Amino acid sequence: MSEGTSAALAAYTETLRSQIDSALADCCNFAPGCPPQLREAICYSLLAPGKRLRPMLVLLSAAACGGDIQAAMPAACAVEMVHTYSLIHDDLPAMDDDDLRRGRPTCHKVFGEAMAILAGDGLLAMAFEVLARKVRPPALAAACCAALAEAAGPCQLVGGQADDILAERNPQPQTACDLALLESIHRRKTGAMIRVSLRLGATIAGAGDWQLQALERYGQCVGLAFQITDDLLDVRSTAAELGKAAGKDAARGKLTYPSLLGQQQSAERAAALVAEACAALECFGPRAEPLSALARYVVSRNR
Amino acid sequence: MSEGTSAALAAYTETLRSQIDSALADCCNFAPGCPPQLREAICYSLLAPGKRLRPMLVLLSAAACGGDIQAAMPAACAVEMVHTYSLIHDDLPAMDDDDLRRGRPTCHKVFGEAMAILAGDGLLAMAFEVLARKVRPPALAAACCAALAEAAGPCQLVGGQADDILAERNPQPQTACDLALLESIHRRKTGAMIRVSLRLGATIAGAGDWQLQALERYGQCVGLAFQITDDLLDVRSTAAELGKAAGKDAARGKLTYPSLLGQQQSAERAAALVAEACAALECFGPRAEPLSALARYVVSRNR
Numbered sequence: 001m002s003e004g005t006s007a008a009l010a011a012y013t014e015t016l017r018s019q020i021d022s023a024l025a026d027c028c029n030f031a032p033g034c035p036p037q038l039r040e041a042i043c044y045s046l047l048a049p050g051k052r053l054r055p056m057l058v059l060l061s062a063a064a065c066g067g068d069i070q071a072a073m074p075a076a077c078a079v080e081m082v083h084t085y086s087l088i089h090d091d092l093p094a095m096d097d098d099d100l101r102r103g104r105p106t107c108h109k110v111f112g113e114a115m116a117i118l119a120g121d122g123l124l125a126m127a128f129e130v131l132a133r134k135v136r137p138p139a140l141a142a143a144c145c146a147a148l149a150e151a152a153g154p155c156q157l158v159g160g161q162a163d164d165i166l167a168e169r170n171p172q173p174q175t176a177c178d179l180a181l182l183e184s185i186h187r188r189k190t191g192a193m194i195r196v197s198l199r200l201g202a203t204i205a206g207a208g209d210w211q212l213q214a215l216e217r218y219g220q221c222v223g224l225a226f227q228i229t230d231d232l233l234d235v236r237s238t239a240a241e242l243g244k245a246a247g248k249d250a251a252r253g254k255l256t257y258p259s260l261l262g263q264q265q266s267a268e269r270a271a272a273l274v275a276e277a278c279a280a281l282e283c284f285g286p287r288a289e290p291l292s293a294l295a296r297y298v299v300s301r302n303r
Numbered sequence: 304m305s306e307g308t309s310a311a312l313a314a315y316t317e318t319l320r321s322q323i324d325s326a327l328a329d330c331c332n333f334a335p336g337c338p339p340q341l342r343e344a345i346c347y348s349l350l351a352p353g354k355r356l357r358p359m360l361v362l363l364s365a366a367a368c369g370g371d372i373q374a375a376m377p378a379a380c381a382v383e384m385v386h387t388y389s390l391i392h393d394d395l396p397a398m399d400d401d402d403l404r405r406g407r408p409t410c411h412k413v414f415g416e417a418m419a420i421l422a423g424d425g426l427l428a429m430a431f432e433v434l435a436r437k438v439r440p441p442a443l444a445a446a447c448c449a450a451l452a453e454a455a456g457p458c459q460l461v462g463g464q465a466d467d468i469l470a471e472r473n474p475q476p477q478t479a480c481d482l483a484l485l486e487s488i489h490r491r492k493t494g495a496m497i498r499v500s501l502r503l504g505a506t507i508a509g510a511g512d513w514q515l516q517a518l519e520r521y522g523q524c525v526g527l528a529f530q531i532t533d534d535l536l537d538v539r540s541t542a543a544e545l546g547k548a549a550g551k552d553a554a555r556g557k558l559t560y561p562s563l564l565g566q567q568q569s570a571e572r573a574a575a576l577v578a579e580a581c582a583a584l585e586c587f588g589p590r591a592e593p594l595s596a597l598a599r600y601v602v603s604r605n606r
Contacts, residue, residue, distance in 0.1 A: 033458035033491055038465040042457060089424060094397075094416035113397035117420065118465050121392060122457035124424065128431045129452035138445035142435045145448045149432035154345060154425035155336035162341040162421050188336055 009293050013056065016069070020055045021047070023073050024080060027130060034122075041111040041119035042126075046084045048102040051301070053226075054079040056294060057197035061215055064281070064288040067205020074134035075144055075200040078127040082152050083193055085123035088116050090161060103243035124152070135204060144200050151196035160188025171253050182255050183224065190230075191223030214280050221277035222295050228270040229299045231256040232263060242303050270299045312596050316359065319372070323358045324350070326376050327383060330433060337425075344414040344422035345429075349387045351405040354604070356529075357382040359597060360500035364518055367584070367591040370508020377437035378447055378503040381430040385455050386496055388426035391419050393464060406546035427455070438507060447503050454499035463491025474556050485558050486527065493533075494526030517583050524580035525598050531573040532602045534559040535566060545606050573602045 028043045055076035062072035091098040091106040092113060098106055108116035128145055135141035151157060163185050172178075198215040207215075231249060235258050239246045249256045257266040277295040281288040331346045358379035365375035394401040394409040395416060401409055411419035431448055438444035454460060466488050475481075501518040510518070534552060538561050542549045552559045560569040580598040584591040 031458045033487075034462045035465045035469060037469065038457055038462060085424075089420055092420065094420060114468050115465065117392055117395065117397060118457075118461050118468075120424075121388075121427065121455075122461040124427050125452045125456040125461065127452075128448055129456060132445045132448035132452060135445075138442035139440070142438075142441035142444040142448065145431055145435035145445065149428045149430075149435060152424075153428040153432055154341055154421075155334045158421050158425040158428065159337045159341060162338045162418065165417050165421075166338060166340065 005289075006293075009290055013060075013290060013294070016056060016059050017052050019073070020052050020059070020076055020080070023077050027077050027081070027126065037111065037115055038118055038122065041107055041115045042122055044104075044110060045088050045101075045107045045119060046081065046123065048104060050080075050084075050102055051303075052080060053294075053298070054083050054193055054197040057194060057219075057222075057291075058201040060288075060291045060294060061198040061201030061207075062205040063201075064215070064284045064291055065202045065205035065207040065211050066287065067201070067207075071136075072201045072204045074130045075148075075197075075204055078131045078144075078148060079193060079197045079200065081123045081127035081130070082148065082157070085120040085127070086152075086157060086161070086193075088120040088123070092116060095161075095165060098245055098248075100239060100244050127152075140204060143203055147196050147199055147203070151192040156188045156192035160185050160190070160192070164189055168252055168254055178255055179260055182257070182260065185255075186224060186227040187220075190227050191220065194223040194226065195219035210283065214283055217280040218277045218291065218295070221273040221280065222298055225270045225273040225277065225295070226298045228257045228266050228273070229301065231258050232266055232270070233301075233303065235263065237302065274299050308592075309596075312593055316363075316593060316597070319359060319362050320355050322376070323355050323362070323379055323383070326380050330380050330384070330429065340414060340418055341421055341425065344410055344418045345425055347407075347413060348391050348404075348410045348422060349384065349426065351407060353383075353405055354606075355383065356597075356601070357386050357496055357500040360497060360522075360525075360594075361504040363591075363594045363597060364501040364504030364510075365508040366504075367518070367587045367594055368505045368508035368510040368514050369590065370504070370510075374439075375504045375507045377433045378451075378500075378507055381434045381447075381451060382496060382500045382503065384426045384430035384433070385451065385460070388423040388430070389455075389460060389464070389496075391423040391426070395419060398464075398468060401548055401551075403542060403547050430455075443507060446506055450499050450502055450506070454495040459491045459495035463488050463493070463495070467492055471555055471557055481558055482563055485560070485563065488558075489527060489530040490523075493530045494523065497526040497529065498522035513586065517586055520583040521580045521594065521598070524576040524583065525601055528573045528576035528580065528598070529601045531560045531569050531576070532604065534561050535569055535573070536604075536606065538566065540605065577602050 024046055030039050058072050058076040058079055059069050063069055087101060088107045090096050091101055092108055099109055100106065107119055131144050131148060132141050135144050195216060198219045202212055202215050233242060234246055234249045237246050274295045278292045281292055327349055333342050361375050361379040361382055362372050366372055390404060391410045393399050394404055395411055402412055403409065410422055434447045434451060435444050438447050498519060501522045502515065505515055505518050536545060537549055537552045540549050577598045581595045584595055
């Protein structure tokens, strides 16, 4: 890719990111009945500067399938709401007990545990409201609600987080076969929301089966590459660089890719997964170039 | 109402209650990916013996509107899932810190806080999955998802719970104008889920505007009558009778109907609301008789 193309792509995704931020801010215009403290806690977490990776995946998969990006914006907001809720709850003292997130004190540190639990609960409900009300036609909205609910449910996102916590609290001597458990956790905890983001964008764009399958493959690879990179960043970075605690995994004896494969092999694995992700997109032609660039970004990012 | 009619009604609602219990149990057949502890925590709370008031309202409002009760069963399950999630999270140490619920130790007492938070999160997602997948046609499913998400969101259920906690933590000298705050909290915390239960049943039955409006009025009255009765039971009962802690409101200096109006006037208010609720149903004729009976039960129950 030439430098000109690369710069144009960067400008394009930056424009989308700012559209996502505006759309998320619009979702925070609450009707009467939302207590000010709750609204603040929700906005604090939802509107904090973030990579917006999942909403970008929604919009870029819609574009790759030839659909209208603006029609996919409600789904982009919905996946960011679910992601934000999961971060708020994962950070709670009873869960991962984290003080720092996206470079700021975590929601419960600022608003207290009760308000943080409720802010997460509220965001999860808001995600389904924006999908059900704004995705059109309504039959498509129902399909999107079903897919998002499954990805956020006990067999995917919530199940992955539960197994992650259980594995951390009952640590076993690490063996090679832990790689299967580790990948199973991440396929649910991180991967499910990445895959459903792609699926929602594609569904709203009216994608056919081959497009959904190609994006599913891309999503599987990107999801794992994302998590391997997260694990590597935890080893290699400082909290200031990450915007969240660093070196935490090793301190907790947590099952990670670097602890199982070593840093070098982990980095190679991530690179191979990105190549596989980009290969899966070939059938889309140039319309999927922003998705390929996003896959490369996922492993080259520094936070 | 004759004793024969009353017995027939009781048998009818008992049959529905057992159908609801079966349908809820069916919802707990999880796909692979749900960790056993999480599944247990979800089933423990969802399948605990309960009044099933909200799912009954879904089914009986569908029947009052001449609809098929079985077609409304997914919505009945969805409202019970949202209700159960809200109980699990409300009982957490960071919220109301309760040890007893439905006559058993609360979810976090048995499974720990992390698993209880996740069980609640999972149930909320499950509610939208069952609605989106099983209500047909899909356009109706989307309307149901939108209504349920709004009722469960930051301006209704979650907002009411937030204001309830904030009012308890910042107690003010109680005055007559507190009645407006108290009713505003309960309209959101308890009332919203009662009203949306009626709305879902009616929507699935293809109800017209006059039916929706009559059920909304019924729901407003029953919701408040339910809460007044809850407050009275907290004063008058033992924990063994209630299946949850008793005398707790006074101990916490909580804003309640008996504390504002006295027991006698509270009971009169509840009775007047039930009469108003039943009057709102007159236009439905005999098909709404089970809903009238349910309104009378709401204030005569002992737990």
